Amino acid sequence: MTNWWDSAPTLQEHAAGMAPVAVVAPAGGGNWWDSSPIVGAPSKAPSPAQNPAAPEEASGVMGYVDNVVRQIANGATFGFADEIAAGLGSLTGIGGKQGEYDANLEAQRSQDKAFEAEYPIASTAAQLAGGIATGGAGMAKLGGTVLAKVPAVVRNVGGGAVAGATAGFGTGEGGLENRLSGAGTGGFVGGIVGAAAPPIINAASAMAAPVLNKFRSGLTLAQQKVAQALERDGMTPQQVQETLRQLGPEAFIADAAGDNTLSLARVAASTPGKAKTTASEALSARQEGQGSRILGKAEQTLDNTGNFYDNVDDLLARREAAAKPLYDRVMRPENLVPEEKFAPLASDPFLSKTIKGVKGDDLYGMADLPDSSLPVLDAVKKRLDDQIEAARRAGENNRARLLQERKSALVTATDEAFPEYAQARAAWEGPTRALDALNKGREFIKSDAEITAKEIAKLTDTDREFFKAGVVRQIRDILYNTPDGADAVKRLFGNKMKREKLEAAFPDKAAFFDFQRAMNSEAMFYKTNSAIQAGSRTAPMLMEAADATQSPLPSVLMKAATGNKLGALMDIVSQGGGRAPNKLPEKVANPLADLLFSNNQSQNLNALADLARRPAPLAVGQARRDGLTRGLAAEGGLLSGRQ
Incomplete structure (x- = not known):
């Protein structure tokens, strides 16, 4: 025809x-x-x-x-x-x-x-x-x-x-x-x-949607990727802005969003070139400063920035200066407690035995002094102090109580006989109590939270300041003993017991909650750092990069459009079964890294404001994607039926 x-x-x-x-x-x-x-x-x-x-x-x-x-x-x-x-x-x-x-x-x-x-x-x-x-x-x-x-x-x-x-x-x-x-x-x-x-259709829609949305919104492709990740996280730009404010001045957008945005940040940080350098430098610098930021927050919320050892030296100097002149005047061998006041002490078997023990100890050199001599009774009082402290440390509270009763009887008798002895002891015990508070603060992590709270309640306002100085010193010790790259928050704040002990060491709940917010921020920063820089990420990286990169579909469509229809169908099959590209283009990765790893909060807030003004994104629904699949399949049937 x-x-x-x-x-x-x-x-x-x-x-x-x-x-x-x-x-x-x-x-x-x-x-x-x-x-x-x-x-x-x-x-x-x-x-x-x-x-x-x-x-x-x-x-x-x-x-x-x-x-x-x-x-x-x-x-x-x-x-x-x-x-x-x-x-x-x-x-x-x-x-x-x-x-x-x-x-x-x-x-x-x-x-x-x-x-x-x-x-x-x-x-x-x-x-x-x-x-x-x-x-x-x-x-x-x-x-x-x-x-x-x-x-x-x-x-x-x-x-x-x-x-x-x-x-x-x-x-x-x-x-x-x-x-x-x-x-x-x-x-x-x-x-x-x-x-x-x-998979080709999904990749094509992922490739085409940002391009179309870019023309509709005026945003860059990097901004479009961030907007898409935020949508997957179920977060709005306004919510991310608020989270940034709560996390503080060191926060990145990568910290403030969800896991999908973090995955996008991981892809950008793994792209060789400027993006990888930007991410690595930002994350490393922030992690190196973790300990200093935590210590600074502890000093701020505990309102104590003094040096621990300076405090100790100062207290020792104050004690020596205030108490020594008084002790020198009253601590004379000829100062004897009157018989009527000493007799009850001598009749107590325990005190009598302790007096003999002190006089018989060559270290004191008091063997020739009378039992009622004030230097002998002062040495007995100090030995009782040591025994009381040892009993408390051993948990022998009843023994500590009985020892305290003996000490009180001794001190009452000496103070009534020699008022200057009471003055000298007060001048000595003020700095000593402060030293005790300082040491108890430093050892708060070793005590139960309830005991710490009771100890603080007994302190005077002055001694409480020394206790806080001890707490700051203990926090410093924990932070300084944390290896480089390790999570200092976990060492200090990593379980309920540690948090309860630390809370008990703070003067009030408001101060502790302020410190707790800072710890939560630091924990989030460490999570971001670990997700991007630590561990094996090969498998998730391949999937995430494939999602972020371009589709091979254009070459398939070109073959079909120019008449090579069977070749296009074979390309669909081979591309569908093959592996997607796993590298994000540098022209996209570089601005992504700048956007996701910046702690310039003004820049971050402005970038999020731009995302908030964009129109609703275009999307291809599942029913339409299934229709595309059947359309391609029907085209294959049309071609094969004509062969």
Whole structure:
């Protein structure tokens, strides 16, 4: 059979003097473009003698539009559009010759093949659009019911196979055997495409959406990536702004959002070049300053910035200066406690034994002094102090109480006999109590929280300041003993018992809660640092980078659009089963690192304000993605049915 375009004059024939193409208004009126030639369109209608059943084709622009619509219909009906048109022509005579189904069908297919050969891009796009429309509509109706419960891989492979088989059957030419063969091939190709297409479609939507959104919002691609991550975290830019304020001046946006934003930060930080350097320097510098920040916060909230050993030296100097002159005056061997006051002490077996023990100890050198001599009784008092402290440390509280009773009796007798002794002891014991408070503060981590709280309650205001100085010194010791890169927060604040002990050491709840907020911020900073710089991250990095990088789909579409349809389908299969790129482009990674690892809070707040002003992002729903899959599968069936 001869095609109608074989008789159309070529441009060379026109130039050689053949009959020129004239623009003539159609008989009986009509539009000028119905008779106007266009580039690539036929300039001469086929003669009835060449194909008596050929439909009367519109020429020019309207003819082109008609052919595009035919291709859309062909995709939407899975390749049955030509049979439908031929059947209607046979029944009604419209679009074909009445009673001539076979001739009408041949004419329809000739017209379709001619358009596909001349306009491969438009033909492929139109068929694909028709297939997508059909698949998408079906999925929209069924997605919320039956198919929503079917596993995705089954839905994709099965739906693709059905779409491909239907299209292969529809485009098959010849008898039933040929059509069944086309259906088998189409089903096989459609199933493969159904399995391979979803990751390509997902990647394409991930690639296209930021580009489209960029034009809509004016944001950079890096900003679009951050906005997408925040949406996945279920956070708004305003919420991240508030979290940044709570975390403090050292916070990054990577700290203040959720796990998806942290994953994006990890991808940027792993990209060789400026981004990796920016992230590494920011994280390392912040981690190195963790101990200093915690100590500074402890000094601030405990209102104590003095040096521990300076305090000790000062207290010792004060004690010596205040007490020594008084002791020198009163501590004389001839100062004896009167007999009426000493007799009750001498009659106590324990005190009598202790007096003999002191006098018999060559270390004291008091063997020749009277038992009632004030230097002897002062030495007994100091020995009782040591025994009381030892009993308390051993948890022998009853023994400590009994010893305290003996000491009180001794001190009462000496103070009544020599008031200057009471003054000297008070001058000595003031700094001594402060030293005790200082040491108890330093050892708070060793005591139960309840004991610490009771000890603080007994302290005078002055002694409480020394206790806080001891606490600060203990915090300093813990921080300075923490290895580089380790989590100091965990060492100091890592469990409930440690937190309770530390809370008991603070003068009030408000001060402790202020310190606790700082510790929570530091814990978040360490989490970010560990997630990005510590541990094996190969597997998650590959998945995260694939999500952040570009799709291979453009090359697939180019092959399909230029006529290499089977090659495009094979690329879909190979790309779907292959591994996605795992490197984020530097032009995206560099601004991402600048954005996510900055502690310039003014810059961070402005960047988040820009994200907050962007319009709602475009997205491709699951029903439409399933429709795209079936459209591609149907296109595979159309192609395989024509082979």
